[in-house]
Amino acid sequence: MGSKWETLVADKRKRQTDSIPKEWLISLPSEDCLDVTNVPNECGILTAKELEITELDDVDALLLNLASGKWSSVEVTTAYCKRAFIAQQLTNCLTEIFVERALKRAKELDEHLRKIGKVAGPLHGLPVSLKDQIQVKGLEATLGYASWVGKYSDRDAVIVQILLEAGAVPFVKTNVPQTMIWAETNNLLFGRTVNPHNRKLTAGGSSGGEGALLAMKGSPLGVGTDVGGSVRIPAGFVGIYSLRPSYNRVPYAGAVTTTTEGEESNPTVLGPMSRSLSGIKAFMKVVTAAKPWDRDPLAIKKEWDSDAYALADHGGEGGKNLVFAVMWDNGQIVPHPPVRRALEETKAALIAAGHKVIDWAPFPYERLGKNLERIWLAAGTKFIHDIVAESGEPILPTMGLNPLANGGREFQEGISAYELRQLHQEKQALKEAHLVHWQETAQLTGTGRAVDAIICPMAPGAAPLHGTNDEAYKSFYTSVLSCLNYVAAVFPVTTVDPKLDVRNAPHQFYNKKDQAMFQAYDPEIFKGAPIALQLVGRTLEEEAVIAMTEVVDKALKEYKESKSKL
Template sequence: MTSQTQDWRSRAKAKKQQQLDSIPKEWILRNPPSKDQLNVTDIPRTCGLLSSREIEITESHVEAILSNLAKGIWSAVEVTTAFSKRAVIAHQLVNCLTEIFIERGFARAAELDDYFKRTGKVVGPLHGLPISLKDQLCVKGLDATMGYVAWIDKPSEKNSVLVDTLESLGAVFYVKTNIPQTLMFPETYNHIFGRTVNPANRALTSGGSSGGEGALVALRGSPLGVGSDIGGSIRIPAGLNGLYGMRPSYHRTPYAGNVNSLEGLNSVYSVLGPLTTSLETVKTFMSSVISKEPWQYDPLVIRKKWNEDEYRLCDHNGGKQLCFAILWDDGMVRPHPPVLRALETARDALTRAGHKVIDWDPAGLAEVNNVASKLWGSVGKQDSLAVTSLSGEHLITTMRPEVEDLENLFELPSRYKALNLTAFEFWQVNVLQRQLRQEYLDRWRETANVTGTGRPVDAIIAPVAPYAAMPHGQHRNAVYTTVWNILDYPAIAIPVTTVDPILDVKRERSSFYNEDDRTNWEYYGPEKFKDAPVGIQVVGRTLQEEALIGMTEIVDRSLKTYQPKL
């Protein structure tokens, strides 16, 4: 082992120890579950570390928390304490945190309580609400390593714009959450903090790259988390953990001031959005952030105020008899039975509620995905190696547990394969992306000829992935989310069901699109996905976040009130 290898490993180990030392000793689990216990979702409420009041607080939706804070029923300090304790418990179960700074959270909460006591008013619409942050969001004085050893002990000099925005709305920050090295994975593992696992089944992934957020919020260690999404990094963890998660359009929420991968790639932008336990909270997050006019602080944010008429679906028949189109598969990899059942349930629920449902033709999605591969692979590994070379750490190219610690990693994903594009060749990829966006705009508009409503399709319903949460190292397909990033369509992941070994038996197939499709089908067996949540996503049109939230509420309400025939 070389001295450089020893150095980066020792730096990673020291950073991890620093994190562990920040955990209050009285919050350490007395009887942690054995490794054989896969489903740990009940442990926070049964472990004995949380009082009944703390359980009530942490298992309330954001709207109830904010209401009780505004009425003085709960104080910001006790709410922050409850979620801090539960976050630390969650971390011991699924390894979901990076920075733990609860003392700062307590100080902030105390300031808010003092303000409320003096004035009888709240600071803003998020007064006293603990909010967790994906590691890449910058908080002054704290590291934002993004899983890179080279970025250890390089504290942020100032808050990112969204952090300042949320704080001005009354938020309390107390933890940051785990990510994969480089962010460019649909799973979560790095050399510093290790692997985050799924609370419903710890043999399965929590997704990525906002995998720490997904696992933490699923265990109610946070009522609202902020993630980022360039190819599904909010929606995949939301879908795999039974949560709601929104990918807004480019430049609708502020991104300035964060660390990131692929800096300078201005063809497909990463965006920030919420992961939470209710759809109402998605609206609260978006409307609150936009109310602060973030275009005044981030030059790329589009100046568009929150539009309540759009949310009320004034351009969509007031929400009456909408027409949804379902993308059953993308023409490349057909989803597993639990995912198809979730789509079928959505179809039946919406039809029962009086809405129209048609099929969405997957034509063109392969070309869209090909553009994504070219954009991300245009410079190969140069972006990542520019950082890893500073410390000597190994660039992670697989999430497979059996090879995560090897020095010579292999199985290079297609997104990292260097295409060595010239500037002119790269321009042509951008031209193709624009053309595909135009073609999809035209296709969507022309659906007015088949919907029977006189309008184009109101929204598309699609899988989040072709499977539920996969065993570690097996989640290799992010196409179902990535295509909407390339087209810049906002999308919201919502929970539908969990894998059921009786309902989700393997379906026989005689033909396949390609070898990836065959491999995906051969891999399936419901026993591999025990207790795994299954979600879908609702996709809207560019910069129509308000309408998308309104339509997703209709889908969500239809699902919750639907009683399928057995």
């Protein structure tokens, strides 16, 4: 008989496997099949109509079909359940599977539409997937810990309450990394989640299960969490959209966490992930309309701002004549060739669309990034070791908070309140300096205002090989924006092309991390992997960031279409 944690893992995995209808199991492709994104179309499990439903990326269009009765909620929910289970078999992206509950709700929504003649809410009938730490009453929220198997939630998180009231259909929860703060998704309870575009590559973390599921088109809209890049990194690595909102713009109450429990100077935020920007916008409109500040004491009282979405503070006119600043690198790690090409293509597309693009001047981002890391670990890691001690499970060596990992760094002990206060003072000074830095761009824009947004890498390269993703967080392309509390959207741009993205000659390296990142690049390893960028706005500019990302996304699509005709 195995140890306590192994017994708990065996029980949980069996229950998870048994929750998938046997008729929805597929013949698995060989391990040599790296790109599995097309398997749902070829495996024979989905009907032609189910493929039509799940292939529709635009959430607005899906909601319209549901509201009009063209597609019933049962049809849409069934299609997405089937596709999610296919995704699970190929990428290991799910944790909790509750298809019977989802279909029961879908039937109730269809009956409501039939009897009342109108939708139950703005997300009527829409399947929504949830990162594992978001509590759903009656289900487990294990966060990948064997110790938490059998601990059932006694309430819905506030965000789940809002989604249910809006007519959504929660149907699955998705995988996370052990210890949570890590840019890969792997744990001893459920195992590793892989990238559907190349199963040798990571799907990112900590919302990696969401990313993989959405990339497989197993969900139209997902909810993840982000403290240093956890919705942005997976979204970028699998080629979808995401939004990192400001602190407390989206209610976090009822979501479980461990690593940042009680951390108020850089709190974790909930953020949407979707295959379309319409999904991101629909989520934010629903959440802000629900007055979450009446349910979560930390939620900011700020409804959806239509003027901000119309870019009233950015010249108005719905997004004409904007000025963007491109951050080619952050002074710490020079991005790989495909990321540089994505930046160049985005700049060219924006100029072609009539916008202005300037260069973003250097700033000491390393200080911001290291400040954030020290605040994260200010309390030490005893609480994590206490959790795993309940079952005796070990901490995986690739997880960043293992005191035996990463060259023997010891994070067990915390720091004093006085030392933490000093970190907060440093953070405030850096934030003030960065605001001055941003404001000074008004001298370069020609509009009388500072740059409207920054375009920058999401990570230095494409999704890396499993077990090597230390640099996604440590590159400081995402985490510093959390430290600044800036709103950041991720949008897909291109994929790695070995013919276009040849390895550069060595540059003058900023540091050893920069050199290691340079040496890790091999265009053949990353062939076909998605490349995404971030669009960055200021604090509480969610509406403007969504609108400006729509402008950039449209410009890129028009630019690519025009080039294809040449």
